[in-house]
Structure formats: C-alpha cells, structure tokens
Amino acid sequence: MSEYLIEVKDLCKKFPIKGGLFGREIGAVNAVNNVSFKIKKGETLGLVGESGCGKTTLGRSILRLIEPTSGEIIFNGQNIINYSAAEMRAVRRKMQIIFQDPYASLNPRMTVGDILAEPMEIHGLHTDKNARRKRLLELLNQVQLPSDALNKYPHEFSGGQRQRICIARALAVEPEFIVCDEPVSALDVSVQAQVVNLLMDLQRDLGLTFLFIAHDLKVVEYISNRVAVMYLGNMIEVAESSELYGHARHPYTKALFSAIPHASTAGRAGRIILEGDIPSPMNPPAGCHFNPRCWNATEECRKTFPPITNQSATHQYRCYNPIK
Amino acid sequence: MQANTKSPSLFKSAILRVLSEKISLAALVVVAIYFLLAFLVSIGVLASDWGKEVAASYAEPSSVVWFGADIFGRSVFLKVIKATETAVMLGVVVSMISMFIGATLGMIAGYFGGLVDEIIVWFYTTVSSIPGIMLLVAIAFILGKGTTTVFLALGLTSWVGLCRIIRAEVMKHKDREYVQAANAIGAGHVRKLVKHILPNVSHLLIINFTQTFDSAIKAEVILSFLGLSVVGRPSWGGMIDDAKLELGRGVWWQLGAATLAMFIIILAFNILGDALRDALDPKLKGK
Amino acid sequence: MKSEKILEVKDLVVEFQTDRGTVKAVNGVNFDVYKGKTIGIVGESGSGKSVTALAIMGLIPNPPGRVAGGDIRFNGKSLVNIDPSEMRKIRGNKIAMIFQEPMTSLNPVFTIGNQIEEVIELHQPHLDATQRKEKAINMLRLVGIPSPEKRVEEYPHQLSGGMRQRVMIAIALSCEPDILIADEPTTALDVTIQAQILELMKKLQKELGMGIILITHDLGVVAETCDDVAVMYCGQIVESADVKTLFNHPSHPYTRGLMDSIPSFDSTSGHKKERLQTIEGMVPSLFNLPSGCNFQERCSKVTDACRGVNGDPVLKPATDESHLVACFNPLK
Numbered sequence: 001m002s003e004y005l006i007e008v009k010d011l012c013k014k015f016p017i018k019g020g021l022f023g024r025e026i027g028a029v030n031a032v033n034n035v036s037f038k039i040k041k042g043e044t045l046g047l048v049g050e051s052g053c054g055k056t057t058l059g060r061s062i063l064r065l066i067e068p069t070s071g072e073i074i075f076n077g078q079n080i081i082n083y084s085a086a087e088m089r090a091v092r093r094k095m096q097i098i099f100q101d102p103y104a105s106l107n108p109r110m111t112v113g114d115i116l117a118e119p120m121e122i123h124g125l126h127t128d129k130n131a132r133r134k135r136l137l138e139l140l141n142q143v144q145l146p147s148d149a150l151n152k153y154p155h156e157f158s159g160g161q162r163q164r165i166c167i168a169r170a171l172a173v174e175p176e177f178i179v180c181d182e183p184v185s186a187l188d189v190s191v192q193a194q195v196v197n198l199l200m201d202l203q204r205d206l207g208l209t210f211l212f213i214a215h216d217l218k219v220v221e222y223i224s225n226r227v228a229v230m231y232l233g234n235m236i237e238v239a240e241s242s243e244l245y246g247h248a249r250h251p252y253t254k255a256l257f258s259a260i261p262h263a264s265t266a267g268r269a270g271r272i273i274l275e276g277d278i279p280s281p282m283n284p285p286a287g288c289h290f291n292p293r294c295w296n297a298t299e300e301c302r303k304t305f306p307p308i309t310n311q312s313a314t315h316q317y318r319c320y321n322p323i324k
Numbered sequence: 325m326q327a328n329t330k331s332p333s334l335f336k337s338a339i340l341r342v343l344s345e346k347i348s349l350a351a352l353v354v355v356a357i358y359f360l361l362a363f364l365v366s367i368g369v370l371a372s373d374w375g376k377e378v379a380a381s382y383a384e385p386s387s388v389v390w391f392g393a394d395i396f397g398r399s400v401f402l403k404v405i406k407a408t409e410t411a412v413m414l415g416v417v418v419s420m421i422s423m424f425i426g427a428t429l430g431m432i433a434g435y436f437g438g439l440v441d442e443i444i445v446w447f448y449t450t451v452s453s454i455p456g457i458m459l460l461v462a463i464a465f466i467l468g469k470g471t472t473t474v475f476l477a478l479g480l481t482s483w484v485g486l487c488r489i490i491r492a493e494v495m496k497h498k499d500r501e502y503v504q505a506a507n508a509i510g511a512g513h514v515r516k517l518v519k520h521i522l523p524n525v526s527h528l529l530i531i532n533f534t535q536t537f538d539s540a541i542k543a544e545v546i547l548s549f550l551g552l553s554v555v556g557r558p559s560w561g562g563m564i565d566d567a568k569l570e571l572g573r574g575v576w577w578q579l580g581a582a583t584l585a586m587f588i589i590i591l592a593f594n595i596l597g598d599a600l601r602d603a604l605d606p607k608l609k610g611k
Numbered sequence: 612m613k614s615e616k617i618l619e620v621k622d623l624v625v626e627f628q629t630d631r632g633t634v635k636a637v638n639g640v641n642f643d644v645y646k647g648k649t650i651g652i653v654g655e656s657g658s659g660k661s662v663t664a665l666a667i668m669g670l671i672p673n674p675p676g677r678v679a680g681g682d683i684r685f686n687g688k689s690l691v692n693i694d695p696s697e698m699r700k701i702r703g704n705k706i707a708m709i710f711q712e713p714m715t716s717l718n719p720v721f722t723i724g725n726q727i728e729e730v731i732e733l734h735q736p737h738l739d740a741t742q743r744k745e746k747a748i749n750m751l752r753l754v755g756i757p758s759p760e761k762r763v764e765e766y767p768h769q770l771s772g773g774m775r776q777r778v779m780i781a782i783a784l785s786c787e788p789d790i791l792i793a794d795e796p797t798t799a800l801d802v803t804i805q806a807q808i809l810e811l812m813k814k815l816q817k818e819l820g821m822g823i824i825l826i827t828h829d830l831g832v833v834a835e836t837c838d839d840v841a842v843m844y845c846g847q848i849v850e851s852a853d854v855k856t857l858f859n860h861p862s863h864p865y866t867r868g869l870m871d872s873i874p875s876f877d878s879t880s881g882h883k884k885e886r887l888q889t890i891e892g893m894v895p896s897l898f899n900l901p902s903g904c905n906f907q908e909r910c911s912k913v914t915d916a917c918r919g920v921n922g923d924p925v926l927k928p929a930t931d932e933s934h935l936v937a938c939f940n941p942l943k
Contacts, residue, residue, distance in 0.1 A: 258806075
C-alpha cells in the first residue's frame with residue numbers, strides 16, 4: 001500500500017479555441033500541461049502561481065469537476081481518471097473541495113442545516129434523524145460555529161463564518177483529501193489567520209491531506225510541507241517550503257518570492273522586478289515559457305522545453321540554467 | 325435566540341418588504357379583490373344573472389343601472405363582473421401553461437447545453453418567428469372556437485420569453501461555485517437542477533407570472549376582434565369589440581367599463597411585478 | 612526638513628442612512644498629506660478607509676451618505692461644503708484617484724487614448740487635439756507602457772491587468788495632480804505585477820512630487836512604500852506614526868494583532884510551526900458598537916478603563932509627539 005494518498009501523472013487539460021466560419025477547433029489552450037506530483041497521507045502540498053498558471057484548473061481536474069484531457073489520477077491506489085459517474089460518487093466521499101468565494105459557494109436559498117445535511121443525504125450517511133442532528137452539531141463544533149447556525153441562511157454570516165460553513169460541508173462526509181482552492185484569499189487578514197489555524201487543527205485532529213492552492217505566498221509557505229510553483233500550465237519547481245524560500249533553483253520562483261512586500265522595514269536590497277507581463281496562456285513562448293522574462297535565459301531555453309531535474313527526493317525543477 | 329425559530333428566508337423577507345410599501349400593498353389588495361370577485365362569480369354568488377334584461381336597450385348609466393345597458397338591455401356592470409372571472413381564469417391558466425413549458429425547456433436547455441440546448445433554441449426561435457396572431461388563428465382553426473382553445477392557444481404562444489430568461493439565468497448559475505460544490509459532494513443532475521438551481525431562478529417565474537397575466541388579458545382583446553375569443557360568456561375583449569358598433573351611436577359605457585376594469589388590474593399587476601422584482605432580486609440583498 | 616502640507620483632514624465624520632438606522636462609517640478622522648510623501652491608511656473591511664478617500668474626492672453618494680462633520684482642507688481651502696462645479700475642477704485635476712479593479716474602472720468601448728484625452732480635455736481646454744494626443748502618448752510612456760504610439764489606439768480588453776492599472780495611473784496623473792489617492796491599487800494584481808506597479812508609483816512620486824494617499828489592507832505594501840501610516844478600525848484612527856516607528860514599536864493591540872496574524876518567512880526549520888497569533892472574534896457591526904473602546908471585545912490587553920467609564924479613547928502621543936495611539940492600555 002503506497003504511502004502516497006494521491007498521485008497525479010502527466011495530467012493535461014486543454015481548452016479548445018474555436019474560431020472560423022463553423023466554429024472549428026483552431027487551437028487549444030494548455031491550461032494544465034503534463035503535470036505530475038504525489039502527496040503523502042497527512043501532508044499539505046501548497047500550489048502557487050500567478051494568473052494563467054493553471055493552478056485552479058489543476059485543483060478542479062483532480063476532483064474531475066473539470067474533466068482532464070489526459071493523464072492519470074491515482075487515489076488510494078486506484079486510477080480514477082475513467083471512473084463512471086456512479087464510481088465517482090463513491091470516491092467523492094473521500095475527496096472534497098473548499099472554494100475561494102465564501103459568498104458564491106453557498107446556495108443562498110438553503111439554510112446552513114440543509115447545506116450541511118445534503119452531502120449526508122446524497123451518500124446515505126446518518127439517516128436516523130437523531131444521529132444526523134448529532135453529526136450536524138458535531139460539525140458546527142469542529143469549525144467553531146454556534147449551534148443556532150443550523151436554522152440561519154448564509155447571508156446572515158460574515159465572510160469568515162461562511163468559509164467555516166464551507167469547511168464544515170467538506171468535512172460532513174469524513175473525507176481523506178481536501179483541495180483548498182484559495183480558501184482565505186477573500187477574507188480579511190485577521191480572519192485569514194483564524195481560518196488557517198482552524199485548517200491546521202483539523203488536519204492534525206482528523207488526519208487530513210490537503211492540496212492548498214493560493215496566491216498568497218506567505219500563507220502557503222506557512223501551512224504547507226512542500227510547495228509547488230506553476231507557470232503557464234507547467235509545474236516548474238516543487239520543494240519543501242523552507243527550502244523553496246531560501247534555496248529556490250528556478251529563476252521564476254526566486255522572482256516570485258522576491259516580489260512579496262515584507263511587513264518589516266529591514267532593507268530590501270536585491271529585489272528582483274521582472275520585466276514585462278505574464279504571457280497569455282493561449283500563446284506561450286517557445287521553449288521554456290519563462291524565457292522572455294528570465295535573466296538567466298540561454299539559447300537552449302529558447303528552443304526546447306526543459307525536462308525535470310531531480311535535485312533530491314523532495315526537490316524537483318525544470319530549468320536548464322538554474323540559480324546556483 | 326431559540327434554536328428552533330427559522331430566520332426569514334429570502335421569500336419571506338421579500339413579502340414583508342412588499343407589504344410595507346403603501347403603493348405595492350395597495351396593488352396587492354387590488355389584485356386580491358379581483359381574484360376574490362372571480363372566485364365568487366365562479367361559485368355563482370355574484371353576477372349569475374348577468375344575462376337578464378334589466379333595462380332598455382343601450383340605456384344610459386343611471387342610479388338604477390350603474391354602467392348602463394348593452395344592446396340586449398343587460399347590465400353592463402354585471403357583465404364586467406362576470407367577465408372578471410373569465411379574465412382571471414385566463415390569466416392564471418395561460419400563465420401556468422407558459423410557465424411550465426417555458427421554465428422546463430429553459431432549465432433543460434441552460435443546464436445541459438450542447439446539442440440539447442441547440443435543439444431547444446432552434447425550437448423556440450421557430451415558434452417566436454411565426455407571427456403570434458397567425459399561430460393563434462391556426463390553433464383556433466384546428467381546435468375549433470371556444471374557451472379551451474383560447475387558453476391553449478395563448479399558453480402555447482407566450483412561453484418563449486420566459487424560456488429565454490430562464491435559460492440565460494440557469495446558464496449563469498450552472499457555473500456558480502455553489503453548484504460546483506454540489507457536484508463535489510456527489511449530487512446528480514436532478515438534484516442540482518431542482519434543489520439548487522430552481523430556487524435561485526424562481527423569482528423570475530414569479531415576476532414573469534405577473535407579466536404573462538397582463539399580456540394574456542390584452543391578447544384576449546385581439547382575439548375578440550378576430551372573433552376567436554370565448555363564447556357563451558362575456559369577456560372584456562368582447563365588450564370592447566362590441567364598441568365598434570356602439571360608438572357611432574354615442575354609446576360609450578360598455579367600452580368604458582371594460583377598459584376601466586382592464587386598466588386597473590393591469591396597472592396593479594405591473595406595480596406588484598416591479599415591487600416583487602426589487603424585493604426578490606438577490607443582488608439587492610445587502611451583505 | 613518638513614515638506615509642504617497640502618491636505619488636512621480634521622475630525623472628519625461621514626454618515627450613511629440605512630433601513631437599520633444611521634451609521635457613522637468614518638467617525639472623527641485626522642491626518643495630513645505632505646508634498647512628495649506617501650501616507651498609508653491601513654484597515655480591514657468596515658474600517659472606513661475607502662469612505663475616507665471618497666469623502667476627500669467629494670464622491671460620497673448623497674443620499675444615502677453625507678459628510679456630517681469635520682473639515683477637509685486642500686491648500687487651505689475647505690472641500691466640505693464646496694460648490695459641485697468647483698469640486699469638479701479639482702477632481703481629476705488637482706486630486707486624482709485610482710481604484711482597485713482596473714478591469715471595471717476603464718470604459719470598454721473607448722480606446723485608452725480617448726480615456727486619457729478626456730481628462731486632459733476637461734481640465735486643460737486650451738490644448739488642441741494634436742497636443743492632447745501627444746500628451747496621452749507621453750503619459751503612457753511615463754508609466755512604462757512599451758510602444759505607446761501603438762497602444763494609445765487599443766481598447767482596454769486588449770491589455771493585461773497590470774497594463775490597465777498603468778493606464779489608470781496615466782489617466783490619474785495626466786493633469787499633474789497635487790495628490791494621488793490610490794485605493795487598493797495592487798490588490799487585484801499578481802504579486803510580480805504588484806511589485807512593478809509599486810516601483811512605478813515610487814518613481815513617479817520622485818519625478819512629479821505629488822503626495823500619495825495609499826489605502827490598503829496589506830501591511831507589507833505599507834512597509835515598503837509609505838512614509839507615514841494611519842491604522843483604522845471601525846471608522847476611527849487607532850494609531851498613527853511614521854512607518855519605521857509603527858513597525859518597530861506598534862503601540863495599539865490591534866496594530867500588533869494585525870502584524871502577528873501574518874505568517875513570516877523567518878519561521879524556519881522544524882516543520883510544524885506554532886499557531887498564528889490571531890485576533891479573537893470579529894469586527895463588531897457598526898450598528899452595534901460597544902461603549903468605550905471599539906476594540907475591547909477582541910483585545911488581549913483590555914482593562915476596565917476600556918469599557919466606557921472613560922468614554923472613547925482619544926489619540927495621544929505614545930513613543931514621541933508624532934506617534935499617536937488611541938488606547939487606554941497601550942503596548943509599551
């Protein structure tokens with residue numbers, strides 16, 4: 001039995017571009033391009049990147065909320081890529097997702113009690129009325145919401161509280177793996193810290209495995225064991241979080257971390273400011289997609305796409321001319 | 325705060341909102357009065373003797389005959405009341421038919437997309453391209469004159485607008501995160517459509533009901549002009565149609581009474597429709 | 612060397628009428644803006660920071676809002692009860708604003724050249740069409756947009772987020788204003804683009820000498836770009852100081868709490884770190900503020916003095932005359 005709860009191999013997601021007279025397919029956007037990674041049970045893998053990098057598409061593709069174009073998703077030893085709807089339903093108990101926007105991810109016409117009970121109804125859990133009520137109260141307790149929340153509607157709660165409801169919904173079926181898709185980005189700073197603490201406590205108490213997608217590098221680095229960096233659909237570096245911050249090999253990673261404004265007035269010498277814009281994923285540069293903005297770029301970088309270099313068991317990157 | 329009291333849902337707070345504004349409350353009362361009149365007529369309590377001759381032919385309005393009399397000496401007032409039953413029934417039945425067809429097709433088209441959507445869009449585009457009157461005439465021709473024909477004909481021709489709106493709204497909601505979340509917890513198509521999306525587009529159904537009701541009543545007038553309206557009972561359209569023979573003789577009271585009765589209910593429904601739209605629009609709900 | 616003071620906000624109060632009653636979104640705010648210097652206004656949702664900016668621009672929607680008290684003095688002249696036509700001459704011309712969402716702040720049906728020229732036309736009518744166009748191209752060059760002669764004919768949807776924000780800055784600066792108000796200008800942008808935009812703003816300030824009011828929730832941005840800082844909570848300033856003092860000696864428990872909520876990179880080895888220090892509870896509703904200090908229910912340093920016996924806390928000097936804090940039990 002593998003120690004890896006989830007293994008993704010060469011996952012691809014292409015979105016067709018239609019054009020011309022009859023709406024024929026004239027090209028494709030490689031939103032996710034041959035991405036491979038593994039996550040151990042109980043681990044948190046952080047996933048960062050800027051607009052167009054494909055991290056959100058990747059997160060949803062793993063759960064098959066968006067259908068991948070090709071590749072394998074091995075969950076608990078089973079490749080779920082071709083599972084039927086019925087087989088997926090069983091798997092969905094084990095894999096859940098928390099979305100970014102706590103306002104949009106709750107049905108405004110349902111009470112909190114109904115929202116939390118729905119996953120149990122679908123999977124036939126706790127069918128006895130009393131058992132269900134007990135479980136609902138238990139869930140509210142786990143996310144530190146008061147018990148009278150059951151009869152209220154989402155619009156009566158603040159952003160942070162709504163996010164807790166979303167977390168409770170994800171926990172309702174006792175999953176093993178949760179994709180957190182920017183779960184704290186829409187929240188105030190002080191509330192973010194509360195929700196991050198909550199997620200870490202739940203992970204410890206319930207033995208959960210997380211894929212934590214975010215653009216706030218500080219939060220990702222804090223909560224994750226390892227962090228993966230994406231650029232225009234490719235995973236360009238992955239390493240343990242402390243290693244990534246201090247010893248990034250890929251120039252983009254270095255620039256990314258360097259761009260973060262720091263809440264201290266220590267000198268900010270050596271700040272890297274990248275030239276130019278993030279290219280559109282519809283028309284990525286040839287060779288290594290980062291080469292036009294890279295100060296280390298060589299001829300080879302402009303010609304071919306770099307393969308994976310394995311620096312250690314936990315640190316991989318794709319670069320022909322990495323930082324020393 | 326007791327654990328068992330439900331806080332007001334969006335609908336309940338919308339109703340409260342409508343009731344608190346004087347004008348929309350007045351409109352609601354007017355609509356209620358019309359529905360009540362219609363009900364009383366249908367069980368025979370009111371205006372059951374509308375066909376009796378009560379005055380001379382074309383008698384002028386007086387204290388005895390409030391709205392005058394028609395060519396057969398029948399009380400125009402009683403005819404207007406009796407016609408209210410026709411109008412309300414018409415409005416309700418037509419709205420129901422068109423809502424059912426329009427909403428179902430709209431939801432299926434918006435939700436499933438692809439080929440299903442294309443077929444439904446083609447279908448309603450075709451239906452709406454045929455001039456409404458011709459379609460009405462054709463249906464009436466096939467089914468023969470009569471009340472049922474009128475209901476069916478109007479119902480079958482007034483669902484396209486709602487279908488378009490529902491389809492667009494469902495398409496918007498289909499990709500919203502709460503539906504994706506339902507996906508993630510394992511919900512199937514039916515559950516997503518009925519439990520999640522439908523309640524979020526139902527406000528459009530309510531608003532559309534008021535609009536369809538109004539247009540059904542107005543369409544009945546046109547049917548009367550074409551001689552295709554209900555038979556055997558008075559209708560506002562029929563009374564207005566009679567006016568073409570009467571106005572030349574200076575007889576205005578049948579036209580006036582029917583028009584007034586129509587005007588009031590249409591105005592009331594319009595006001596109510598607007599008030600409901602404002603009250604039910606989820607975007608206007610504060611955070 | 613003290614800079615010239617160009618804007619004074621004194622005891623500003625802004626009220627809004629809602630169906631639940633009147634609420635004070637801004638309740639007694641004081642700060643100054645100096646030529647060539649940047650003041651950061653930091654706060655979370657409901658702190659009143661954006662409303663303050665709108666009040667300075669005279670853009671508070673009326674109804675339901677209004678400036679209910681205090682004064683805003685621009686170069687000595689009061690902006691509070693000024694004639695709307697006078698205010699229009701100032702808005703966009705002497706005081707300009709850029710917003711958070713460059714996607715929706717630009718009109719999609721006009722070219723970006725047109726949008727820059729519109730501002731120039733309004734405030735510098737003596738320039739003819741050729742001169743306006745030239746100025747627009749120069750502005751685009753100034754904000755670092757490559758090939759400005761070509762871009763000036765493009766539409767907003769053809770530009771990326773970072774580019775659009777640069778265009779917003781170009782529009783704002785086209786009439787060489789004395790003050791630039793930037794309301795969360797980089798929040799919606801990617802972090803590498805954010806770095807570019809902040810660099811740009813600093814460079815432009817050096818060149819053009821305007822005063823900047825930077826509104827943000829991101830303490831990191833404040834640390835890197837501002838000279839002075841004011842921290843707002845529930846419509847009031849709870850602490851203000853120059854940036855170095857604030858970060859080295861935060862005095863108000865809320866300021867301290869905000870700084871502690873942010874994970875820092877300096878936490879190192881051994882993977883599982885301690886929990887983030889959080890501020891307990893939630894921001895109170897503005898309809899239901901406690902008597903005494905607004906922060907009392909969440910404060911780790913609360914005492915009986917904070918609960919109303921002494922009224923509301925008032926800004927008083929902390930470590931030195933220019934470092935003010937409104938607290939009955941400030942951190943030492």
